[in-house]
Amino acid sequence: MxxxxxxxxxxxxxxxxxxxxxxxxxxxxxxxxxxxxxxxxxxxxxxxxxxxxxxxxxxxxxxxxxxxxxxxxxxxxxxxxxxxxxxxxxxxxxxxxxxxxxxxxxxxxxxxxxGEEGAVIIAGTGSAALAVVDGKRHQAGGWGFHIGDQMSAAILGRELVRRTVEAVDGLVSGSPLTDALLESLGGDLNGVMAWSFPEYFVTDEAGGKSAGAVAVDPVTTGGHTYDGFTVTRAPTEWGRFARMIFEYYEKNDPVAVELVELELSYVDTYVRWFKARGAQRMAATGGLGERLYPILKERYGEFIVPPxxxxxxxxxxxxxxxxxxx
Known part of the structure; x- marks a missing residue:
């Protein structure tokens, strides 16, 4: 058989x-x-x-x-x-x-x-890193949107929203990118805030819906039960703004350039971490990782290999x- x-x-x-x-x-x-x-x-x-x-x-x-x-x-x-x-x-x-x-x-x-040794980052909606060197496994990241995922599209998108809010408040400079983001979320900060906390409905026992309330069932994981959650946008929804960032990056938009440099600073940290553990090469996967490939190749040379x-x-x-x- x-x-x-x-x-x-x-x-x-x-x-x-x-x-x-x-x-x-x-x-x-x-x-x-x-x-x-x-x-x-x-x-x-x-x-x-x-x-x-x-x-x-x-x-x-x-x-x-x-x-x-x-x-x-x-x-x-x-x-x-x-x-x-x-x-x-x-x-x-x-x-x-x-x-x-x-x-x-x-x-x-x-x-x-x-199946061979080396290092890999995932840079998609979330992010994580793993190297295998001399048969030993080295893992970092992958802890989720709220406490990790620094290299992710979700974090990058959230940074764009934050930068837009600060620009509208007059705290920092804006750009055509922040203008476009603001317009996509309703044109003012009231719209941005409303988007960030979407309206949910609670179904009552009779099957009707009560608007404006937020309810999340307790979650059990790892033998522990947690409650007291606040409902907000999922990482995938923050991550969709990464596409806009790269669209404006191609136009040399100053905020887009700043955000891509922020992303690369996170990758720098992992590259140093990999090299300190003896990794000789790294591949970048995930939608954001694939988009970054030519930039990473120019930045790190032969250390970067295609998946x-x-x-x-x-x-x-x-x-x-x-x-x-x-």
Whole structure:
């Protein structure tokens, strides 16, 4: 019976699943829904992956149960920074021979460097960093929008909104970029503030909606329950302004140039951190990372290499690295 490897790239918006043979040749692929381990205790992620597993084995054909029994998998998950969350998810009932759960940075690393050593940053809606040097794993970042993600599009977008507010207040200089941002959010600071705290509705027992109230259920993670949350815009909504920043950066807009330099200062910190641990090369992944590639290449020279593959290919590589016969 042939052996199979299955990789999952679990994202906050959707997940992707790939089934490959022993040579990592793709046999089937499927997509699924949100797969962040921090959402509802990982239950949506579990359901999405189970459905995706059924889909790829249906595409494969033949005796699905027998094929699953010969399949080893790696799930690389958004929201998988905490070992306790990964371990709990790994212990769920999976219809496969072997399962290992990783943080999504591990998939980015394996995909970008084809399973070899070196350093990788993710600079997308969020950000994180990982280097593997002489078999040792070095990880930093990936702690989320509120306390980390310095290299992310979400943080960069939030900085643009803050700079715009300060410019309108007369505290700092503005530019065509801040004017455009202000216009996109209603044309004045009242509109900016209203956008930053969106109106939510609470459904009463009779099914009606009460406007103007904010309610968030307590969240349990890592064995602890937290409440007292304030609802605000999701990181993806802050991150969408990064596109505007680069549009104006091409026009040499002074605020756009300043913000891109801020972004590069965060990358500088990680580059120094990587080099101090012996990394000889770095790839940048994620939408913002890809946009920064030519700037990073000019800034850091041969230390920067283009990504060779994506997160999904990395997840399949990790499955084989973890479970291939000795």
């Amino acid at each position: 042939p052996k199979y490897y299955l990789g999952v790239d679990g994202g906050g918006t959707n997940c992707r699943i790939r089934l490959a043979d022993e040579n990592l040749v793709t046999l089937a692929e499927a997509g699924g829904g949100p797969s962040n381990l921090q959402l509802q205790g990982g239950e949506p992620a579990y359901q999405s992956i189970i459905a995706g597993i059924e889909s790829v084995f249906s595409q494969l054909g033949g005796d699905a149960a027998a094929a699953k029994a010969q399949t080893s998998a790696c799930f690389c998950m958004a929201g998988g920074r905490l070992p306790s969350d990964r371990d709990e998810f790994q212990r769920r009932a999976w219809p496969l021979a072997n399962v290992r759960v990783y943080d999504d940075i591990d998939a980015a690393h394996a995909g970008a460097l084809a 060779q593959g994506d997160n999904l290919s990395g997840a399949v590589i990790l499955a084989r690295q973890n479970f291939s016969p000795a």
